[in-house]
């Protein structure tokens with residue numbers, strides 16, 4: 001049996017709206033498990049149900065084999081980190097972290113040792129006496145993390161802990177959170193709507209949509225082998241291809257077919273710009289007119305109007321020479337296994353020839 005099991009969870013608000021509609025997830029010991037999805041898909045509702053802040057309409061939750069739904073929230077032994085730092089401004093860093101230990105009847109000496117350990121883990125040991133007001137957002141969030149960890153919880157829950165931080169700090173702190181989580185080895189459920197963050201931080205990702213699960217898998221599986229159109233679009237970018245003779249010819253050239261295909265799409269990084277229009281032996285060639293060129297430093301995006309529709313082509317490491325003028329005609333190579341096929345329900349289907 002898995003360490004944390006959520007089985008067929010449903011949460012209904014009002015007459016008929018289901019924020020969770022039959023959700024089942026299983027999280028293993030020490031695992032970093034992320035709930036990823038757009039606003040309103042039910043991530044926070046699921047997290048709050050595990051924490052005990054709201055009760056499910058139906059379904060089961062077990063932790064270490066015990067039924068969690070009958071345990072009151074304050075007895076669940078779960079550490080939580082929120083989006084707003086939720087630190088007490090009038091308490092020192094030390095006292096903020098010690099706060100969770102006070103009702104647990106821990107001796108003063110043990111409190112000192114455990115707080116010191118938690119502060120060292122988040123690299124705030126030199127700031128134990130400071131007041132939070134004199135600290136940056138990133139540092140305040142580290143206090144929140146130390147406070148959640150100091151109780152040695154059975155489970156850590158984090159609800160968009162980085163969303164109030166600027167872009168650079170988000171990246172720094174997400175690396176730290178991942179390192180600390182691996183060090184303390186506490187099973188963690190992390191909520192985000194940021195796909196890049198989810199890919200960077202997780203052992204496994206659960207992609208949610210409208211109260212249901214679309215796919216659960218490693219970051220590589222979610223990005224590299226999306227099982228639904230929703231997942232492929234939400235995690236990464238897709239170019240949808242217009243149906244017609246040009247698409248049929250392209251698929252024929254690639255020896256691909258799928259009788260039930262309702263739509264076909266390709267990722268921008270699976271298209272290559274052909275230098276001087278030189279054809280390649282692998283893949284299919286399309287030509288078209290550049291309608292936009294966006295330089296992003298590490299990469300560039302070329303928007304091209306082709307006979308299968310508008311395609312964004314990703315150019316990795318674009319040098320000065322990669323610059324393309326709007327109106328220029330270019331040739332693109334479609335990599336052999338680039339096209340993904342989806343059925344009428346948006347499920348990915350096999351597209352072997």
Ligand SMILES: Nc1ncnc2c1ncn2[C@@H]1O[C@H](COP(=O)(O)OP(=O)(O)OP(=O)(O)O)[C@@H](O)[C@H]1O
Nearest residue numbers: 013014019037038039040041042043044045046193
């Ligand atoms: N107490 C409530 N009463 C009624 N509806 C609610 C309640 N709490 C949440 N909802 C609704 O349930 C749905 C899921 O909400 P939830 O907060 O779980 O989404 P989320 O995926 O966490 O979104 P976000 O990223 O915006 O926080 C939303 O449509 C929300 O409006």
